[in-house]
Amino acid sequence: QINEAEAMVFSVPNYACQRRTTLENHNAVLTDALSLLAENAELEDEDGRGVAFRRAAAVLKALPKPVTSLTQLRGLPCLGEHSLRVIQDVLETGSSSEAESTKQSERFKALKVLTGIFGVGPKTAAWWIRHGINTLHQLRASGHTLNRAQQAGLEHYDGVNRPVTKAEADAIGEIVETAVTSVLPGAQVTLTGGFRRGKLTGHDVDFLITHPEEGREEGLMPKVVSWLESQGFLLYQKTTRNSYLESKDGPARPASNMDRFERCFSIFKLAEDERRETKQPETRTDGVTRLRASEDACGRQPALSQADEEPKPWRAVRVDLVVSPISQFAFALLGWTGSKLFERELRRWAGYEKTMSLSSHALYDNKQSRYLKATSEEEIFAHLGLEYVPPSERNA
Template sequence: MMSQFPVKKKKKQRLRLPSPPAPLAHPVRFPKVVLCLVEKRMGATRKAFLTTLARQRGFLVEDANSDRVTHVVSEGNSGDEVVEWLLKKGSRGIDVLGGCPVLLNTSWFTESMSAGRPAEIEPRHRLQVAAHAETLEARCQVPVYACQRRTLLAHRNQTLTEVLEDGASAEVERVKHSERYQAMKVFTKIFGVGVKTASRWYQEGLRTLADLQAHRAKLSKEQEVGLLHYDDLNTPVERSDAEAISQVVRDAVRQCLPGASVTLAGGFRRGKQTGHDVDLLLTHPTEGQEVGLLKKVISWLDKQGFLLYHSSRRNTFQALEDPELGSNSSASTMDHFERCLSIFCLHFPGGVQIGAGAQKPGGAVTGSGVSSFWKAVRVDLVVTPFSQFPFALLGWTGSKNFERDLRRYSKHEKKMALSNHALYHLEQKTFLTAASEEEISQHLDLEYVPPEERNS
């Protein structure tokens, strides 16, 4: 059966030739001269104006990272500053001694624009470079990872880490003064209270610590103690407090296991004078002797009246022979050591009021009849096998940023997994032993950074 619809003829497609390239707005008259204008101190607006002027005169103008740049024009900078600026912008074809590219001040540019052609380069046009390019390049190389940088507590950029314009952000200030923020801030400062619990209390209409007490909110034992000692636990811990607590724990350890050691970690090991808690690592040079030590130490401290609260966690670490441990690429900063989270009762004998917790109501009286003043302090006791101690010490010293980048560096640059327990080579499928933090750095081909320079 023939179709009742007429057959449409296909149209012939015309062959389209590629269109010629669009002509340049301004013809290039001097192809062997390629300019780069240094924006530093010149400013973006003036640079844009001079770029347009140069192109109108027939000059080529390109960015700093172009390998074709022959003439670099700067305004108000020294030769060293120009080289450093070029290196930061990605330029690597710099040969200062060979004069490539030639570094010039704006007087050469002005004369060239007036003449309508490249002016002869005279000594008065040139910028002098005092340092070698290699030295300047090394100065510009900032290590990617925090574990490769030395960061002191006092540094030169402290004034730059403030808000430069107004000193504050209007949006941030609005949030900080909101009712929800103020309530959440108060609640999350309670020992044992996280964001989820604080948010629930806010939804229930609670706003202050008095609201919690008046409505008899259901609290865990941990939270009850946190609320009771709220002021103390939100007062900075002084270095003298940390050292006093360390000595008390050393006395307890000496009674329970002679030869065992107690090491102060955290920010205090990095040289900080204040902190929010005290981290102490316990170990014994004979592997296995540390087993059962924490329970004995807690019992001794409790009998002596040093513990207001404590909660222990057993060791959940797998054996080093387990290949699943090392192959786990998502190794977190958390560890599996036996640990006691406690609130310590730090006494100040002699009747001198010290700290926020001084002269508490119902303060105890010593056998000599002298009043005892005290404060509550958060203390973490962590027990580590001796073979894992260097890794635990490294991890518990911090800072968080230093440790995070150290683990990133280990994984991405060295194909190793670093945790608070061990260092595992992901390709060789082996654990690397270390007797010190220095040896861990050697395994990673890193320069050893002392604790006081890990404050990134």
């Protein structure tokens, strides 16, 4: 039994970018419950509520020990009434009844399945549900028109929704490296996103591409994509041109948090022999494990039907590619490393505490009316008056 009077009272700074959040989480049950409620809010297109739950979860992720009583949380930032109720429920009963009932609800399940299709957001999913579509089967049967991204998303649903391992990310990294240096020798590829933060799995693989000579990176993406396509590595790709406007005294201030780099959202075709890992039976999204043809106990060729196709010798992997000029590289690297909440908190800190505007392109000081240059992430943190937080400690 833990004596409440002896239990330590935690202290945590207000902004996630002031904290060191590693992958070691002493309060996973609490943060899983809050994260699920955040996900549900996001699926319901209620981003404000989503952020509130994400902030609360991030505070608990930063704690050095498991929470044992509510009194330890007194004075902590970002813990609203609703989040505290969820925490209390978990502390008293071992689980959150709200998170559990959300997880079981038909609407949550339908929203999750439908937004699991690449190219489908909460609004489209909600519209389909209103029209009686709750499953992939119902969607396929409905004859609804799907755009190109959604068609690819539906076709490669299992692959896109299966976690990507670090080994797979490294294999994709080698392919991207080969593609990039083939079309522009000297160009550099950097792994960003969750894998740069040390995560062992991810929902996609993120890369940032640049060249040490300013301007040499221009027009690089279409060439990289053509190379990848010619080698049969792409199942889907959509490339967006750089729309970032240069003004005479520096880059124009971006209108929103969306950046304007040349980028490519893609689905890679990764061959089994390029995955550098021990092969395991494939797990279907319905949780049924099926054996590979070679593992059929009786040595029979398994019958091919629509429901049980031959296992593929490759898997689909979501990959994001971004090209940045070297002058903006540090900002792009910081912006694409995440976590999403850490990024949001950096921008909030910059705006509210420093009267600065931070984007993946630049840092603008609104008081001095000028851009603050940086060639490393360390310099950006210094401009912001923050202690440097390495990628592995940005897992807020």
